[in-house]
Amino acid sequence: MTTTTSTAPARRRDRDPGQGAVTGRLPWVLLVPALLGLGFLVLPLAGLLVRAPWSTLGTRLAEPQVLEALRLSLVTATLATAVCLLLGVPLAWLLARVTFPGRRLVRALVTVPLVLPPVVGGVALLLVFGRRGLAGQWLEAAFGITLPFTTVGVVVAEAFVAMPFLVISVEGALRAADQRFEEAAATLGASRLVIFRRVTLPLVAPGIVAGAVLCWARALGEFGATITFAGNFPGRTQTMPLAVYLALETEPEAAIVLSLVLLAVSVIILAGLRDRWVTAP
Amino acid sequence: MFRRLSRWAAALPLALVLAGAAGCGSSDPAASAGASAGGTTTVTVFAAASLTGTFTELGKAFETANPGTTVRFNFGSSATLAQQITQGAPADVFAAASPATMKTVTDASLAAAPTTFVRNKLVIAVPTDNPAKVDELKDLTDPKVKVALCAEQVPCGAAAVKALDAAGLTVKPVTLEQDVKATLTKVELGEVDAALVYKTDVIASGGKVQGITFPEADKAINDYPIATLAKAPAGDLAKRFVDLVLSQQGKDVLTKAGFEAP
Numbered sequence: 001m002t003t004t005t006s007t008a009p010a011r012r013r014d015r016d017p018g019q020g021a022v023t024g025r026l027p028w029v030l031l032v033p034a035l036l037g038l039g040f041l042v043l044p045l046a047g048l049l050v051r052a053p054w055s056t057l058g059t060r061l062a063e064p065q066v067l068e069a070l071r072l073s074l075v076t077a078t079l080a081t082a083v084c085l086l087l088g089v090p091l092a093w094l095l096a097r098v099t100f101p102g103r104r105l106v107r108a109l110v111t112v113p114l115v116l117p118p119v120v121g122g123v124a125l126l127l128v129f130g131r132r133g134l135a136g137q138w139l140e141a142a143f144g145i146t147l148p149f150t151t152v153g154v155v156v157a158e159a160f161v162a163m164p165f166l167v168i169s170v171e172g173a174l175r176a177a178d179q180r181f182e183e184a185a186a187t188l189g190a191s192r193l194v195i196f197r198r199v200t201l202p203l204v205a206p207g208i209v210a211g212a213v214l215c216w217a218r219a220l221g222e223f224g225a226t227i228t229f230a231g232n233f234p235g236r237t238q239t240m241p242l243a244v245y246l247a248l249e250t251e252p253e254a255a256i257v258l259s260l261v262l263l264a265v266s267v268i269i270l271a272g273l274r275d276r277w278v279t280a281p
Numbered sequence: 282m283f284r285r286l287s288r289w290a291a292a293l294p295l296a297l298v299l300a301g302a303a304g305c306g307s308s309d310p311a312a313s314a315g316a317s318a319g320g321t322t323t324v325t326v327f328a329a330a331s332l333t334g335t336f337t338e339l340g341k342a343f344e345t346a347n348p349g350t351t352v353r354f355n356f357g358s359s360a361t362l363a364q365q366i367t368q369g370a371p372a373d374v375f376a377a378a379s380p381a382t383m384k385t386v387t388d389a390s391l392a393a394a395p396t397t398f399v400r401n402k403l404v405i406a407v408p409t410d411n412p413a414k415v416d417e418l419k420d421l422t423d424p425k426v427k428v429a430l431c432a433e434q435v436p437c438g439a440a441a442v443k444a445l446d447a448a449g450l451t452v453k454p455v456t457l458e459q460d461v462k463a464t465l466t467k468v469e470l471g472e473v474d475a476a477l478v479y480k481t482d483v484i485a486s487g488g489k490v491q492g493i494t495f496p497e498a499d500k501a502i503n504d505y506p507i508a509t510l511a512k513a514p515a516g517d518l519a520k521r522f523v524d525l526v527l528s529q530q531g532k533d534v535l536t537k538a539g540f541e542a543p
Contacts, residue, residue: 093430123466132471148472149427149455157516212317232432232457238457249360 002182045263051252052260060257068235069243070261076151076239077219078159083233084166084215092170093196099220107171114164122228129156129229153230154237158219165218166211174200175209220266324349324515324522325371327362329378329436329505330462331401334485335538336376336526339363342534343525346374350518357381358460359436366510373519376507376526379436383506395506398526399540401479402502403440405493406468406486413474418444418495420477421452429467429476436463440501441477447500465490479503481539504543 021218053060060066094100095107113121129136129147139145147153181203185195201208223241230237231245232246282433296505323333324343328336330417333356340352355362359382367389375392377383379400407415413426421428430452431438435524438457445452458464465480465482468490483492510515525531532542 123470126470127471130472154528228461228463231429232458233456235456242459246432246434247458248364249358249432249459252364 026178033195048256048259048263051076052256056253057257060254061261065234065238065243066258066261068237069240069258070265072151072154072235072238072264073220073240073262075160076154077222079155080162080219081166081212081216082196083155083159084163084219085208085212088163088166088211088215089170089201092167092174093200095167096171096174097200109135110167110191113161118161118222118224118226119228121227122157125160125229129153138218148229149231149233151230154226155238157225157229160223161225162215162218166208167213169211170204171207173204173211176207179204209273213270217266217270220262222261293350305352322349322518323351323353324373324518325355326374326376326522327357327366327370327372328374328376329359329362330356330460331479331481332356332376332505333377335535335540336470338534339525339531342530343459343522346525347518348523352522354398358433360385369439371514372510373515374507374509374512374522376505378503378505379439380504380506381439382436383508386506386510390511392508392510396523396527397504397505397543399505399530400502401481401505402494402543403437403444403477403498404480404483405495406465406476406478406483406490407474407493408468408471408491409491411474411491412471415475416493418448418450418497421477422450424453426475427473428452429456429458429473430454431461431464431477432459435460436503437461437477437479440503443501444477444495444497448497479539484539502541505540 091110095103095110116124126133126148128134129139130150131137131140131146136147139147147156177200181199181222182195190198221238221241223245226237226239227245228243232238232242234243240258244255244258244262247258284488293346326336326340333354340354340387343352344350355365355370357522358375362375363377363385364387366375375383375387376398378394380395380397383392383395387395405415405418405421407413413420413423415421415426415437418427430441433439433442437460457469458467461478461482464476465478465486468476469486470480480492480494483490506525509519509523518543536542
């Protein structure tokens with residue numbers, strides 16, 4: 001395929017972002033839309049900052065349910081990311097490395113949660129894992145496990161919505177990776193599992209980290225599927241986005257504070273991760 | 282060749298989104314400009330989600346009675362609608378599910394003298410087969426019974442708290458839903474054994490859930506106020522719509538749906 005010619009320069013670009021050899025006048029055709037795009041993404045954030053009730057910020061943040069919701073959000077998003085890594089990386093490998101009939105269809109199906117309105121995703125989860133759902137009925141009868149209205153349910157909802165982000169980026173990384181290393185390992189007698197573990201995984205590690213970061217961010221902001229599938233109860237299933245939505249009903253200022261907390265925490269974590277992992281060699 | 286095509290295909294959704302956004306942006310000013318130019322033919326009504334069925338019916342009646350007019354509805358959570366109005370949304374009439382949400386609008390001097398036009402009562406909604414054998418409010422305190430309530434921030438949640446307080450009962454719900462329809466859905470799907478919702482929602486569900494009345498509901502009756510807005514672009518037409526809601530015809534439609542006269 002195209003791997004031998006196209007991946008080498010692409011990888012070099014990854015390594016030195018912003019230090020390309022091409023210099024000269026910046027073309028307006030690209031610069032203007034780029035700045036417009038940046039403004040479009042950042043302005044709403046500025047709106048939140050401007051309208052934030054700074055004088056009462058301290059007292060609002062000290063409210064126990066804020067910290068409770070934040071803790072729950074961080075824990076569930078991290079657990080959901082772990083679930084996605086465990087299931088999503090092998091799934092991405094399957095899609096990128098194994099030829100099987102219907103692969104295109106499977107790839108399209110994997111992206112369904114991206115297209116589905118999250119609330120519909122939540123209803124779909126209820127129909128499968130709910131008390132009267134196809135699998136849920138059996139889970140309750142056999143193990144006495146019910147997922148809706150539990151913290152585990154939050155993790156399930158978040159993982160469902162966030163997994164495609166991981167699968168797509170890992171699959172992309174796998175397709176861009178130089179397959180000659182894997183071929184060499186195979187000629188030296190390594191089994192497929194050993195190749196996956198010793199060659200493929202280290203090779204696509206940056207792609208996996210990038211995918212995990214995206215996946216985590218999506219899980220952290222998850223609202224629709226969570227409130228539909230897991231409901232809303234403080235300390236058990238009320239994550240930050242749910243707390244923000246309900247605060248908006250009565251106290252828009254409290255909602256702004258909660259949004260800022262969520263944004264600050266996620267920006268700090270994502271910025272820290274990007275420097276350390278995502279752009280690293 | 283194929284690769285080039287697929288690249289364009291990838292850009293297509295974005296283009297559609299942009300086009301859609303541009304369309305939304307241009308339609309509103311055009312509508313309000315038409316109204317202010319004297320051709321007041323459109324009445325924009327912001328109404329609580331629980332009024333969806335009845336107001337849609339009344340809107341059609343209004344259009345028939347006033348040929349050439351159009352009634353546009355924005356149904357949603359009363360609190361959200363109140364905020365949209367205070368943020369300058371072009372509305373003519375506001376019908377809220379609670380006096381508190383109407384107060385947000387009157388406090389901002391955007392409406393005066395709201396009239397209570399209906400009242401809504403809570404009932405216990407259970408799945409049609411009533412698996413937990415619920416038949417009175419006290420049964421909801423049983424820890425084995427899974428209960429969904431509306432969050433206290435929305436009118437149906439505030440009413441539920443009031444009714445339970447009046448009865449001196451403490452219920453531990455498994456979830457506090459964001460609105461009454463979401464609460465009802467949890468009952469319809471059988472995920473909870475019982476919920477406190479409005480009588481009108483049970484009737485509107487068309488037999489998918491069973492409603493059980495309870496005496497304490499009388500202590501937590503929800504008043505629905507309606508008002509024309511001070512800056513109503515439709516002017517007199519807005520008042521005529523409110524008159525229709527308050528008329529005998531309006532009362533008939535509303536009581537048929539389970540609302541009670543004030």
